Amino acid sequence: xxxxxxxxxxxxxxxxxxxxxxxxxxxxxxxxxxxxxxxxxxxxxxxxxxxxxxxxxxxxxxxxxxxxxxxxxxxxxxxxxxxxxxxxxxxxxxxxxxxxxxxxxxxxxxxxxxxxxxxxxxxxxxxxxxxxxxxxxxxxxxxxxxxxxxxxxxxxxxxxxxxxxxxxxxxxxxxxxxxxxxxxxxxxxxxxxxxxxxxxxxxxxxxxxxxxxxxxxxxxxxxxxxxxxxxxxxxxxxxxxxxxxxxxxxxxxxxxxxxxxxxxxxxxxxxxxxxxxxxxxxxxxxxxxxxxxxxxxxxxx
Amino acid sequence: xxxxxxxxxxxxxxxxxxxxxxxxxxxxxxxxxxxxxxxxxxxxxxxxxxxxxxxxxxxxxxxxxxxxxxxxxxxxxxxxxxxxxxxxxxxxxxxxxxxxxxxxxxxxxxxxxxxxxxxxxxxxxxxxxxxxxxxxxxxxxxxxxxxxxxxxxxxxxxxxxxxxxxxxxxxxxxxxxxxxxxxxxxxxxxxxxxxxxxxxxxxxxxxxxxxxxxxxxxxxxxxxxxxxxxxxxxxxxxxxxxxxxxxxxxxxxxxxxxxxxxxxxxxxxxxxxxxxxxxxxxxxxxxxxxxxxxxxxxxxxxxxxxxxxxxxxxxxxxxxxxxxxxxxxxxxxxxxxxxxxxxxxxxxxxxxxxxxxxxxxxxxxxxxxxxxxxxxxxxxxxxxxxxxxxxxxxxxxxxxxxxxxxxxxxxxxxxxxxxxxxxxx
Numbered sequence: 001x002x003x004x005x006x007x008x009x010x011x012x013x014x015x016x017x018x019x020x021x022x023x024x025x026x027x028x029x030x031x032x033x034x035x036x037x038x039x040x041x042x043x044x045x046x047x048x049x050x051x052x053x054x055x056x057x058x059x060x061x062x063x064x065x066x067x068x069x070x071x072x073x074x075x076x077x078x079x080x081x082x083x084x085x086x087x088x089x090x091x092x093x094x095x096x097x098x099x100x101x102x103x104x105x106x107x108x109x110x111x112x113x114x115x116x117x118x119x120x121x122x123x124x125x126x127x128x129x130x131x132x133x134x135x136x137x138x139x140x141x142x143x144x145x146x147x148x149x150x151x152x153x154x155x156x157x158x159x160x161x162x163x164x165x166x167x168x169x170x171x172x173x174x175x176x177x178x179x180x181x182x183x184x185x186x187x188x189x190x191x192x193x194x195x196x197x198x199x200x201x202x203x204x205x206x207x208x209x210x211x212x213x214x215x216x217x218x219x220x221x222x223x224x225x226x227x228x229x230x231x232x233x234x235x236x237x238x239x240x241x242x243x244x245x246x247x248x249x250x251x252x253x254x255x256x257x258x259x260x261x262x263x264x265x266x267x268x269x270x271x272x273x274x275x276x277x278x279x280x281x282x283x284x285x286x287x288x289x290x291x292x293x294x295x296x297x298x299x300x301x
Numbered sequence: 302x303x304x305x306x307x308x309x310x311x312x313x314x315x316x317x318x319x320x321x322x323x324x325x326x327x328x329x330x331x332x333x334x335x336x337x338x339x340x341x342x343x344x345x346x347x348x349x350x351x352x353x354x355x356x357x358x359x360x361x362x363x364x365x366x367x368x369x370x371x372x373x374x375x376x377x378x379x380x381x382x383x384x385x386x387x388x389x390x391x392x393x394x395x396x397x398x399x400x401x402x403x404x405x406x407x408x409x410x411x412x413x414x415x416x417x418x419x420x421x422x423x424x425x426x427x428x429x430x431x432x433x434x435x436x437x438x439x440x441x442x443x444x445x446x447x448x449x450x451x452x453x454x455x456x457x458x459x460x461x462x463x464x465x466x467x468x469x470x471x472x473x474x475x476x477x478x479x480x481x482x483x484x485x486x487x488x489x490x491x492x493x494x495x496x497x498x499x500x501x502x503x504x505x506x507x508x509x510x511x512x513x514x515x516x517x518x519x520x521x522x523x524x525x526x527x528x529x530x531x532x533x534x535x536x537x538x539x540x541x542x543x544x545x546x547x548x549x550x551x552x553x554x555x556x557x558x559x560x561x562x563x564x565x566x567x568x569x570x571x572x573x574x575x576x577x578x579x580x581x582x583x584x585x586x587x588x589x590x591x592x593x594x595x596x597x598x599x600x601x602x603x604x605x606x607x608x609x610x611x612x613x614x615x616x617x618x619x620x621x622x623x624x625x626x627x628x629x630x631x632x633x634x635x636x637x638x639x640x641x642x643x644x645x646x647x648x649x650x651x652x653x654x655x656x657x658x659x660x661x662x663x664x665x666x667x668x669x670x671x672x673x674x675x676x677x678x679x680x681x682x683x684x685x686x687x688x689x690x691x692x693x694x695x696x697x698x699x700x701x702x703x704x705x706x707x708x709x710x711x712x713x714x715x716x717x718x719x720x721x722x723x724x725x726x
Contacts, residue, residue: 035391035400058431062417062424069419140414141432142391142406298393299315 038295044287049144059151064158078159079166081122082114089114093231102233102264105174112261113230113254115167116192119160120250121221123153123193127200128217131208131297138297145294146287149200153193160189167261176262184260188253191272195249195279201286205293208300229254233264234271246274249282304403305484305515306366306389311398312539313359313384356574358384360539362398366517371510373526373547374519375554376536379574379688382519385536386410386488389517404483407433411488413473418462422453422472425461429476443479450505451475471498478505485509488519503529521668523551564589564599570673573686580617581648581675581683585610586690588671599694601665601713607657609673611684613648620678622646624657626692627670634664634712638674645678663712668693 049056068074086107093099094106101109127149131138134148164185171178207213228250234242246252246268252275255268359381366372374382387393389400390408415432416425426447430440440447448457451471453464461469487506506529510516520526526533526547533547535554543550567587575582588607590599599605607624623638637659639646646655669692675683 031404033391033402033404033406035388035395035402037396037398038394052434054437055431055434058428058437062420062428065424066417066419137415137432139392140410141408143432143434295394298387 038292044291045144045146049146049150052144052147055143056147056151056154059147060154063152063155067155075162078162082111082118082163083166085114085118086111089231099232100236102235102258104176104258104262104264108170108174108176108262109233109258109264110231111167111170112258113228115160115163116189116253116257117225117228117230117250118163119156119189120192120196120253121225122159123156123196124199124203125217125221126156127152127196128203128207129214130200131204132211132214145297146201146290149204149290150197153196153200156196157193171261178261179263181260181263184256188256188260191249191256191276191279192253194283195253195275198249198279198281198283198286201283201290205286205290208293208297224248224250233258234268242268243270243274246271247278249275249279251275303368304365305368305370306364306400306402306517308365308389308400309363309398311359311362311385311388311400312357312396313381313388313393314396315356315358357539359388359395362536362539362541364534364541364544366515368403368515369510369513370532371516371518371530373530373533373551374517374536375521375523375526375533375551376542377691380536381539382536383410383488384539386486386517386519390486402484405434406484406486407477407480407482408486409433409477409488410486412470412477416461416469416473419460421460422448422457422464425472426457426476429473430480433477433480434482435480447475447479448472450478450501467498474498474502478502478509482514484515484517486517523554527551568690570686570689573689575684575686577675577682577684579684580614581619582612583609583673583675583684583686583689584612584652586671586673588690588692599662599664599692601694602661602663602715605659605662607659607671609655609657611648611653611655611675613650613653615650617648617677619646619648619675619683621674621676621680622655622657623674624659625672625674626664627672628667634669635659635662640678661715662694663714664694665709665711665713666694 073080089110090107094101094110099106130148130152131145137143137148138145203213203217227248229245234245234251234255237245252268252272255264256272256275258264259267362381362385374385376382384393386408387410388395389402390406390410392408392410413429415429417428420428423444426444427437427440431437448454451468451474453468453472456464456468461472464472503525506516506518510529516529518526518529530547532545533550534541535543535550543553565587567585569585570583573583586607586609588599588605591604591606609622609624619639621638621640623636623640625633625637626635627633637657639657670688671690671692673684673686673689675685677683
């Protein structure tokens with residue numbers, strides 16, 4: 001790397017005077033930061049992440065602000081995406097293919113699924129690219145790297161809220177009543193968030209090393225869309241299989257949304273348990289993989 | 302005196318692609334193929350290959366820094382200074398060794414990290430502050446001070462993409478300067494902005510040091526190192542070559558640190574970091590400035606010649622032979638590439654000598670990095686030595702009045718000025 005030159009001495013010569021080694025003056029307030037080669041032992045570093053919560057907030061805020069500043073349609077995007085998909089699905093699956101919709105008007109049936117799905121799919125796609133997009137930060141400054149995909153997924157929450165308002169509007173126009181079950185939407189949205197984070201962690205870390213991940217992601221999102229009961233009900237499956245289907249975390253989220261808002265047939269209990277377990281496993285393993293790979297992000301990104 | 306930074310046998314190893322520089326983007330397929338290839342080769346040739354692919358950017362670095370010390374880190378390009386700061390700031394993890402740092406670490410490896418062009422100055426102050434590790438409350442408290450120091454009060458609600466580069470840098474530095482960490486790591490950020498602002502930055506850094514905080518300052522500016530730091534460490538080829546009083550160390554660096562930069566000296570390139578197929582290898586280089594005065598040192602607008610010695614594996618012809626001159630920050634300034642001349646240079650097997658002459662340098666005084674490139678006509682690199690030598694362009698000011706414009710340009714030119722008669726005909 002360097003121009004070879006002949007120095008009088010190429011060895012480390014003088015260190016500081018050995019007297020300056022005493023390190024403890026009783027100041028317990030300041031912490032020692034220890035920098036060491038990465039060891040096999042892994043931990044999530046959640047405490048440090050919590051200490052940087054303001055950074056997560058600012059990165060989220062930046063992503064939202066920049067997105068809405070740069071786009072011509074701004075907030076309309078949040079609504080257009082699920083709305084247009086709903087129209088296409090209603091025409092082709094609802095009208096032409098006559099896919100059953102459990103007694104609910106098909107547009108409502110599919111939109112209730114598309115709203116959390118869009119949040120998940122966008123979160124996944126954007127977090128997959130997040131570390132690469134933020135490489136100027138990653139190579140220049142230290143902070144818990146998990147903040148990047150987390151902020152990216154969280155930035156989608158505003159779009160999600162807007163799309164949810166659209167869904168409520170459509171329910172109103174169909175005269176669907178709101179029941180107290182609507183509050184289930186909160187934990188269900190959290191489940192979608194956890195699932196998006198989990199897959200996002202995996203893809204973001206993989207994308208740093210393998211740039212073809214970027215091209216795989218839209219394809220993956222599309223496959224996943226059809227592997228999730230969005231255009232059709234999961235009740236097409238008989239019971240043991242319906243619960244197994246719940247291993248796709250978004251299957252539980254989507255059916256949960258329909259149950260909570262539209263009152264479709266019985267609570268998808270076992271399916272939701274399967275989905276929650278699956279989402280947590282993906283999120284935990286994704287976070288661990290991300291933490292393992294982040295040591296080398298700055299060197300290879 | 303309490304120790305604030307204690308590094309023991311720190312090392313950082315990078316892996317190089319076979320004969321190539323580190324590839325940034327790999328695809329999964331390439332990785333799989335290469336992995337399979339490695340296995341086959343491994344079976345045939347044993348583990349000997351592994352060594353070649355490694356490069357130690359930093360090795361066996363140990364030092365201690367006490368509370369309140371300001372330490373300058375100097376050394377040539379690629380000596381490992383920046384790697385050291387990256388390790389200390391935890392941007393990248395060390396391969397070996399251990400380092401303990403007491404208290405909050407603020408690092409300024411680059412001015413304006415995380416600035417977003419579409420956000421306003423105000424928004425960027427908060428964003429950048431958070432990225433650097435400041436609390437929102439802290440930023441709000443120092444906000445007016447930050448803006449005043451940067452002298453951008455009127456434009457604080459304008460998007461920073463509309464800022465002049467000077468304003469941008471001032472604001473970015475100002476945010477960082479108001480960070481109050483116990484340990485501040487600074488890399489070369491003073492090389493930005495105009496002279497007046499540089500002076501202001503130096504002053505601010507001096508304040509930080511005077512306030513009893515620990516500062517580690519990487520710079521090429523020997524003057525600044527001497528003024529700010531009582532102690533300096535000289536890093537060379539990944540090791541700490543010297544550590545002590547900053548006056549001694551900087552003097553030593555300037556006098557002996559870069560013998561390679563003198564004109565008319567043959568510089569052996571056997572140990573230079575390089576990439577390429579190796580069919581051709583640069584063996585040595587020397588240069589001289591024609592008509593550059595007694596010292597034959599390069600002058601801003603004078604011609605310069607590079608004599609290159611190359612070893613070729615076989616008879617072949619070079620479609621592209623280039624001398625590349627970059628500034629210290631890696632910006633390519635000159636690329637004297639024979640491909641532009643349409644000239645093919647035939648080489649015999651064994652030792653060859655080639656001279657590349659540049660008619661006028663157009664570089665202002667300062668130090669530059671010269672890289673050497675040899676490739677076939679299709680652009681496959683035989684050999685690429687990114688940093689072959691450092692070139693010190695001397696000042697020819699004594700020939701004129703010796704005044705440098707306050708805000709000088711990137712390159713020089715020969716020019717004249719004369720008064721025209723009014724209503725000129």
